[in-house]
Amino acid sequence: MKKTLKILVVDDDQGDRMAVRCALAEAGVQMELSEVGNGNDAFSALTTTAYDCVFLGYRLLDQDGLSLLQQLRSSEIKVPLVVLTGEGDEQIAVQLIKAGATEYLSKSRISPETLAQVLRTAIRVYWAEMQVALANQQLRESHEHLIRKNQELERQQQQIQMQNFKLLEASQLKSHFLATMSHELRTPMNAIIGFSQILLRPKFGQLTHQQADMVERIFNNGKHLLMLLNEVLDFSKLEVGRLDLKAERFDVSKVINLAVNEMRSLADAKNLSLLMQTDLQNTLVFNDPARLKQILINLLSNAIKFTESGEIWVEVKELPVNRVAIIVRDTGIGIAPRDFKRIFEAFWQVDQTITRKYPGTGLGLAIIDSLVRMMGGKIFLDSKLGSGSMFKIELPRQITLSTVAADTPAIQLDDDGVFCSAKNPHHSSFQAR
Structure with missing residues (x-):
């Protein structure tokens, strides 16, 4: 032992106390040793002084060791405690260990080597128990903290649910x-x-x-x-999900031609060329012609609005798997990549000021996006600032009226980095000319 240990010997037999003192001294234990002869003095000493170890004789004049041990534990006095028993007291010693004693030793076996070994073991066991107790205490505190956090999270979740309901x-x-x-x-x-x-x-x-x-x-x-x-x-x-599609069989090229002719006067007013090309083997589709025309007019209106000079192309062509594509390209101001997702949000516009150059509600593209998804279609966007924009809409030739917008995910970028709004989007390399 390197440090000086404070040791208390409790025994009503002076000879037994002397035997412990001499054995420890002969073993070379550096110590400050105190001796008391009864349980009351031992309790008083332990309430005022912190000892590194206590050697307790089981049989005392005023009380037995078990009673003193219970008194110490009830007062939350913790110390390494070695019970010194007489012959035939081993069963009692086991009870003392269960009650909180650290170790026991028969008085007949007291020797420098044995006592020093028991002392070291008792101190190690005691500190191991203290570390375990500390760890358990920390675990209990952590558990209680987690319980409080969970309760707080539940309260916050309830508040969020209430706020969501109100929203x-x-x-x-x-x-x-x-x-x-x-x-x-x-x-x-x-x-x-x-x-x-x-x-x-x-x-x-x-x-x-x-x-x-x-x-x-x-x-x-x-x-x-x-x-x-x-x-x-x-x-x-x-x-609110109250807009229904009214599907019928019609000639898609005629509907698109009507929309283009309807917007031609606006293009002419800005000296813009408005061109149309149809490349369909079969022009008949099963869809909502009014909503399809609305989609195209909105796209053309935006193209004309944001194009100061140049041309606007409308192209209709065949796609694999019984689908058609409607493409609107312009040579307008273009869209920054950071705004690709936001332009499809309701009421959002690149310029949000009241003095903005280009008026509108900010609902056109949001409506287009919802209608296309209702039709089981996809929207692709390719644009560059100052170089114009390309909107490509892919639609099935025959829509399924059970398709609803809620079944399709939000707008996203496809694998080629081109903006797309669709369920399981796929996109071949399609670039604006």
Whole structure:
């Protein structure tokens, strides 16, 4: 033993105490040894002084060793304790070990070597038990901490669920409000457009040039506002799942040609070339012609809006596995890669300021994305700032009306790094010309 140990010997027999003291001294133990003759003095000594080890004689005048041991444990006094027993007390010693004693030794076996070995063993066992107790305490504290954390997480989860419920309720109310207001506003707007058309007809009276110009502005702005209202109404229906496809068999090239011709005047106003190419062996498809036309008009409207000079191409071609592709390319301002995902979000626009150059609700691409997914199709986007954009829509020739938007995942990039909105997207190397 390198350090000086504080040792207490408790025994009512002075000779036994002396035997312990001499054996430890002869073994070379560096120690400060104290001796008491009864249990009360031992208890008092242990309550005021920290000892490294206690040698306790089992039979004391005022009480037995078991009673003293129980008194120490009830007072939470912990110390390595070696019980010194007489002949035939081995069974009692086992009870003492169970009660908390560290080790026991028969008085008849006391010798320098034996006592020193027992002392070392008792101290090692004691400190091992203390480390185990400390580890168990830390585990209990960690367990209690985890329980508290779990309870807190459960409370937070309940709060999040409640907030999600409130957000869902608010979203439903918002969608209902948008649908109601859009529907209510469309009635007077249709009246404004209708009466403007009547005023522009010569048979209802000749207008001056200035009057005709003002009425034509009313008419054009009314149509633009009606288009915005229709976008809001469609979006609100899509959000609550109330927009249904009305599929029928039709000639897709004719529908696309109608959409192109409808947008040609806007392209001509900006001196833009609007070209169309159809490469289909079979032009018949089973889909919703009105919604397909709406998709194409939205794409063309965006292409014209964001293109100051150059050309806009519309291409329709065959795809494997009984599918068709509709492609709209432009030479416009292009889209930064960081904005590829966000442009399909509702109400989001690259320029969010009220003084932005390009007006709109920010719902056009969100509606296109939802409609294409309802049709079981995919959207691919390839664009570069300053070099134009390409939107490619792949659709099955015959849609399945049971297909709903909720069954398809969010928009994502395909393996070639080209933006795609689809379930299990795949994409061949298709680049904008």
